[in-house]
Amino acid sequence: MKFIRLLLINLAVLSGLLLILGLMAYFMEANRIKAFFTFKQPKQAQYFIPDSTAIFIHKPNIIIYDHWGTPQQQMSTERRTNNFGFREDEDIIEKQPNEFRILVTGDSHTDGVLKHNTQSFINLWEKKLNASDSTRYYNCINGGVGYYTFRNYYGFLEKYKTLKPEIFVINVFTGNDFREAAIFEDDRTSVPNVYRSLSMRVCRKIQSKAQKSIPYNQGLEQILFYKYFPRREKTYTSSIKTISFED
Numbered sequence: 597m598k599f600i601r602l603l604l605i606n607l608a609v610l611s612g613l614l615l616i617l618g619l620m621a622y623f624m625e626a627n628r629i630k631a632f633f634t635f636k637q638p639k640q641a642q643y644f645i646p647d648s649t650a651i652f653i654h655k656p657n658i659i660i661y662d663h664w665g666t667p668q669q670q671m672s673t674e675r676r677t678n679n680f681g682f683r684e685d686e687d688i689i690e691k692q693p694n695e696f697r698i699l700v701t702g703d704s705h706t707d708g709v710l711k712h713n714t715q716s717f718i719n720l721w722e723k724k725l726n727a728s729d730s731t732r733y734y735n736c737i738n739g740g741v742g743y744y745t746f747r748n749y750y751g752f753l754e755k756y757k758t759l760k761p762e763i764f765v766i767n768v769f770t771g772n773d774f775r776e777a778a779i780f781e782d783d784r785t786s787v788p789n790v791y792r793s794l795s796m797r798v799c800r801k802i803q804s805k806a807q808k809s810i811p812y813n814q815g816l817e818q819i820l821f822y823k824y825f826p827r828r829e830k831t832y833t834s835s836i837k838t839i840s841f842e843d
Contacts, residue, residue: 625794626785643675644741650751651780654681654741662709673709680756683713683738691760698722698736699759701752702767706740713738737761745773747780775818777832792825799824 631637635644635652642660647653660675679687691697700706700718708716722736737759739752749766781789799820810816822829 625790649755651748656681673711685713694733696732696734697761698763699761700765702740703744703769704742705769706767707742745776772814772818774832775821
């Protein structure tokens with residue numbers, strides 16, 4: 597009888613400790629997720645601001661110089677935004693009669709790590725279009741923002757439809773856009789969402805040396821996420837939304 601009582605007491609203590617650890621892990625991970633969307637961290641605060649429609653956008657009218665590489669091999673890149681926070685040198689002004697406006701959005705693969713804004717594929721596309729057609733002025737606008745995913749794309753188009761572009765282009769990066777949709781859930785600090793986020797971070801910590809030796813790959817991380825949480829694949833892949841615009 598004493599043995600059973602002692603066993604029950606130990607089980608109760610263990611359960612209490614596990615509960616406390618679980619609650620601590622939940623609140624720490626939930627706080628980490630929420631902190632991302634405050635954009636108060638130094639590297640975030642200099643480039644991003646929260647937005648009620650697109651979740652977040654670039655700060656307008658900034659120039660930031662980033663320095664990369666080693667002492668032997670160095671490279672400097674520039675992050676310059678215009679009056680709308682787009683990766684363009686020129687401000688957006690009133691639309692011209694012969695202007696054919698193309699607004700492009702996407703994640704960091706569109707935002708780009710560039711020495712100059714003119715080197716983005718959007719601006720190179722603009723140059724090629726204008727060289728091939730003298731009857732119109734093609735204005736291709738780079739509205740890409742790092743971390744963007746489908747939740748941002750929808751809000752971005754809603755926010756900037758007043759610019760009246762003829763075409764909207766969404767440059768989807770299939771390597772992580774579907775995986776990152778989980779971060780932008782409306783209930784992002786719900787227990788299931790926090791659990792999925794925490795579990796993936798723990799899995800990365802306990803990987804073998806052989807696994808850790810593989811260079812970080814966003815596509816592989818997305819595959820692993822759906823391997824661990826297969827039921828979420830349909831939810832996230834169906835998060836793509838379409839929107840129509842009127843002149």
